[in-house]
Amino acid sequence: MTVSHSTMINDDLVRDVDDDGNIPEDLITTYTRDGVVRVRGMLRPDEVGEFLAAERDFHQRHKADSLDKAGTFTQLVNVWRQDDRLAQLTLHPRIATVAEQLAGMPLRIWHDHMLVKEPHNNKPTFFHQDRPYWPHTNDRHSLSCWIALVDVPPERGCMSFLPGTQHLTGLRPQNLAEEEDLFGLAPELRWLPRITYPLRAGDVTFHTSYTGHMALDNRTDEARYAHITVYMDAETRFNGNPHVVTNPLGLAPNDRLDGETFPEV
């Protein structure tokens, strides 16, 4: 389908954040209550243009290396380690400042990833939590910033969240290609109200790593470019389990996740 409004730049920019990364107290309250919050106008239009160009270039050059083979999206992980322009996005100080206000503690980068949904991809990303995938211990909090680099209305694959599920720990990792997996583990979640946040280019959402979430399929004629920066408690240690980010690093259980791979923000 065709989405008629601008798909590149938020031309009637609404900003919930100033250039230094200060946000109103009520957004912190929303994040604490729901485990998710939308922050509009995180990136200025000039920044969106630069980062989208970098994201498109990188995607064209590397899409064959996608970790996802199910056709849900192109998933390219730790792009900031390979591309200087994208490093400026992942390490963006304004975004990190907001993340630390929400988390209420010093943070490090865990990893980033680019998630591109091709036009008419016909595949939602089904409900899951993030934290069960990760080889972390000694962590008090972790959260993702989902950055829209094009306008992402529901028709192009924006995210929906299960508010309050940030308190649900201890589930095994869920399969994001299986619609029923999370609900099979926790049937009561099916009846929670869901929050869907359409995003203009440059808007973001932050969700905790336990907040259940999904993304719709892309039914439009344009690709959905999202860049996700994942932050973890600066005290996080490695629990010894396999993960694509830590597998090459030769870590021992209980090692700190620090150094240049996991910089403080």
Ligand SMILES: O=C(O)CCC(=O)C(=O)O
């Ligand atoms: O954008 C998507 O399709 C899913 C994103 C997601 O699950 C996440 O950012 O944790």
